[in-house]
Amino acid sequence: MPADRSAARPPLTTLSDDEIMFRDAVAAMAEEMVRPRVQEMERAGRIDPALTQAFADMGLMGIEVGEDYGGSAGSLMMVTLAVEEISKIDASAAIQVDVQNTLVNYPIRTYGSDHIKSTYLPRLTSGTPxxxxxxxxxxxxxxxxxxxxxxxxxxxxxxxxxxxxxxxxxxxxxxxxxxxxxxxxxxxxxxxxxxxxxxxxxxxxxxxxxxxxxxxxxxxxxxxxxxxxxxxxxxxxxxxxxxxxxxxxxx
Missing domain, CATH: 2.40.110.10 (Butyryl-CoA Dehydrogenase, subunit A, domain 2)
Known part of the structure; x- marks a missing residue:
């Protein structure tokens, strides 16, 4: 069953040092990698595959997934911070990160058998949408x-x-x-x-x-x-x- 995230969490307005560092790193990455691609991606109607791979290389395609499956072993707050910072530049790119983490990785890592997790999580965390x-x-x-x-x-x-x-x-x-x-x-x-x-x-x-x-x-x-x-x-x-x-x- 899903883990109880209610315990030991400070107010949402208070970020830990690690969360601040993560947020700032994502913001910098979005400026460098997302902003130059926004106009062309909107015109083409697709996310640049190179950007998807850049998200994966930074660990953003498996933020809450355990390291055994190639993930970052982070938190839901970190997912939220990543989506927020990327959204400041481009909502389309942020949606890809959001869906990957919350609607795809989450049910697989929560409800998946060992076979499903070992088969699919490494692919998802490495950049397969x-x-x-x-x-x-x-x-x-x-x-x-x-x-x-x-x-x-x-x-x-x-x-x-x-x-x-x-x-x-x-x-x-x-x-x-x-x-x-x-x-x-x-x-x-x-x-x-x-x-x-x-x-x-x-x-x-x-x-x-x-x-x-x-x-x-x-x-x-x-x-x-x-x-x-x-x-x-x-x-x-x-x-x-x-x-x-x-x-x-x-x-």
Missing amino acids: GAYALSEPGSGSDAFGMTTRAEQQGDRWILNGRKMWITNGAEAQIYVLFANANPAAGYKGITAFVVERGFPGFSVGKKEDKMGIRASSTTELILDGVEVPAQNVLGPVGQGYKVAIETLNEG
């Missing part, structure tokens, strides 16, 4: 009304459906994705999976043409008989609603 896929065309605010289905067939799950408005959907290679494995059980059938872009049946659909924050992609995902190994179930079958809620509380 991730995304969180919950919303659907007919279930945005009512996310648990999803129609995407998961059916177990032997050692695999077969996923069919569509996801919409997925942040980082175009760049991501790893997705924390939700489907209902038992529709008769309602929201208690929802199950979380770790899905890779290269899995058979998976494709990225329409990219939204937004008015702002254009470098941060927002896309459709198409699941046409996507084959997901059974070992890629994230948390218990039927407990995906808990994974989703706890993750959204983080992010």
Whole structure:
């Protein structure tokens, strides 16, 4: 279960020396690496992959992840500081760091099996972008009304459906994705999976043409008989609603 962060935390207006140093380092990095790229990234509608790698090289793609998986073993406050400082320069770039840490790394490190953590966290912390896929065309605010289905067939799950408005959907290679494995059980059938872009049946659909924050992609995902190994179930079958809620509380 998620750790209790309420203990031994000073007021949010009081930063430790380490947090101040971290904040200042991120601010300097954003000035040097993000600002020169903002105009071109917004024009192109994509985050420069070199910037994503620069974030990873600084440890910003795995701030709370343990060092055993290539992370920085930092805190949620440090995630907040990083997102705040990058946002001062460019919201699109900040969104990539935010989603990676709070909506992708968090559920994997919190609910993932040893296999899932050892397979995916090192890739995520080293710069492979991730995304969180919950919303659907007919279930945005009512996310648990999803129609995407998961059916177990032997050692695999077969996923069919569509996801919409997925942040980082175009760049991501790893997705924390939700489907209902038992529709008769309602929201208690929802199950979380770790899905890779290269899995058979998976494709990225329409990219939204937004008015702002254009470098941060927002896309459709198409699941046409996507084959997901059974070992890629994230948390218990039927407990995906808990994974989703706890993750959204983080992010």
